[in-house]
């Protein structure tokens with residue numbers, strides 16, 4: 001869980017386009033101070049009179065100490081909320097809450113860490129790489145997407161990673177295929193001790209399956225539709241196996257978004273598994 | 287600004303609505319929940335419930351649909367882990383209960399009867415009645431009254447029992463009257479009307495459950511109408527108004543319609559500091575209008591209109 005999240009009316013410092021993505025850097029002191037890699041923020045979209053009620057969640061890409069603390073996030077335009085964000089200009093105000101969620105746990109001792117990102121899921125991996133380097137870990141990257149313009153952070157990965165493997169579905173960059181296809185070979189080559197992954201659910205399921213086969217720990221950062229981001233609405237749940245072996249519907253926003261991959265029942269996401277705690281015998285309430 | 291929920295005094299009239307404030311712990315990172323008028327829990331059920339599959343939420347114009355399905359750990363875990371946390375801090379807790387039969391509501395009330403820290407019990411009547419092929423209690427005055435009467439009988443006499451009504455019924459006043467006749471000390475309204483949204487790209491319902499409860503400013507006019515009608519018919523019954531309250535002005539609208547307390551739900555998702563902010567705004571608005579006490583504004587919009595503007599005109 002995050003320390004104490006805060007709500008900040010930040011000011012947009014810079015906006016940039018990165019291939020298919022937009023990136024916003026926002027002056028948000030209280031959030032930058034408390035940030036750890038893997039945290040996310042929620043952003044109010046649409047302005048004060050908007051009909052868009054729910055905040056949008058974004059993984060924090062980077063924080064810097066300039067101007068008392070800045071937060072950068074990277075996003076793809078998906079619907080009206082992200083379209084509104086893409087129109088923001090420097091000096092616009094932006095209402096953010098953060099940092100939220102359970103960050104990536106870091107290994108106690110130096111280890112070889114493989115960071116796997118799909119689409120904009122690479123965004124939170126660079127702050128993680130910095131933190132791992134500070135602990136004298138070796139960092140390798142596998143980044144992939146549908147096409148080259150959707151692979152986020154390839155240059156930076158090449159600069160800071162020991163090795164970087166890129167994949168695209170259309171073959172426009174790196175190997176043709178998905179990150180999951182190349183993963184077994186990369187794990188074998190790098191002798192990875194641990195894998196961190198962030199990206200679409202099918203990718204996380206594939207990455208987890210490979211790691212289970214290699215018997216190495218995997219931490220995944222998952223996404224589920226969220227109404228509050230702070231643990232009060234119960235809309236963002238996924239089935240996760242607890243320490244006691246029981247499956248519970250747990251909140252991605254507070255117990256996650258980072259989970260041990262093998263604990264997430266990827267095949268059952270979007271259902272209530274029959275053996276989950278409190279699974280329906282009868283179908284009541286709403 | 288004091289408020290009363292039946293005979294129980296609250297330090298202020300702004301409450302957190304059921305299912306919108308978590309266990310209290312989550313919100314306490316932002317606002318002091320012990321200073322809310324009261325915090326209403328999500329609806330507690332006898333057994334643990336896993337709820338509905340995801341997606342459980344969909345944003346709609348000025349609102350959202352939810353189909354959480356009363357996910358919760360069950361009453362024993364609630365009494366062991368959640369209520370004590372609130373009670374130890376001195377928070378006022380309205381415990382919402384949900385059941386599938388009169389017997390289940392009654393069993394919940396019995397379980398709560400001697401638990402310390404229960405300020406009031408709120409009966410979530412928007413639960414399907416398993417003995418009536420899933421018709422929700424809130425749509426059936428007789429069944430609602432039966433639940434209210436048996437919860438009232440099982441609870442301690444000094445703990446008010448509040449019946450929570452839904453707006454999407456043929457005659458909300460008839461249901462309200464049935465609940466009061468059954469022994470409800472106060473009424474809460476409105477629960478979420480049922481709505482639906484279809485993702486036209488996927489060409490499927492946006493929610494896994496298909497339908498869900500609509501909340502947020504989109505339903506505020508429904509809330510104002512229900513509070514208005516029920517206050518007009520039953521002026522002596524305390525009403526907790528809710529539905530799309532985002533500001534002190536919205537809260538005042540419900541007060542003028544007849545609510546003596548106002549609960550904030552969906553707005554907390556956007557603004558976790560909403561309760562103290564809305565209270566401050568409401569106090570300022572009342573002060574500007576020359577009210578010293580909340581009670582003087584309750585239901586004030588019902589006063590007869592004076593069509594004497596012409597007489598007073600200097601022309």
Ligand SMILES: Cc1cc2nc3c(=O)[nH]c(=O)nc-3n(C[C@H](O)[C@H](O)[C@H](O)COP(=O)(O)OP(=O)(O)OC[C@H]3O[C@@H](n4cnc5c(N)ncnc54)[C@H](O)[C@@H]3O)c2cc1C
Nearest residue numbers: 054056057058059074075076078079080081082224225226
């Ligand atoms: C922990 C987390 C981290 C995320 N990080 C990023 C990121 O770094 N970059 C990025 O581009 N996107 C990220 N997302 C997804 C992002 O939140 C959605 O793309 C965004 O909410 C879409 O808003 P919209 O109005 O453009 O689209 P719409 O589809 O119109 O959104 C409508 C509603 O659905 C909700 N919603 C729909 N899909 C999602 C989803 N997958 N996750 C959360 N809410 C959803 C929105 O919050 C909103 O209430 C993240 C989501 C989560 C949960």
Ligand SMILES: Cc1cc2nc3c(=O)[nH]c(=O)nc-3n(C[C@H](O)[C@H](O)[C@H](O)COP(=O)(O)O)c2cc1C
Nearest residue numbers: 303304305328329410476477501502529530551552
């Ligand atoms: C996510 C969510 C969960 C809810 N859970 C409950 C619940 O458990 N019991 C209940 O009586 N009402 C529940 N409600 C209804 C609210 O308490 C409230 O009546 C309704 O949302 C209208 O108020 P609002 O527009 O301010 O949210 C829930 C509403 C939402 C949005």
Ligand code: FES
Nearest residue numbers: 229231233234253
């Ligand atoms: S988004 Fe509300 S509980 Fe997770």
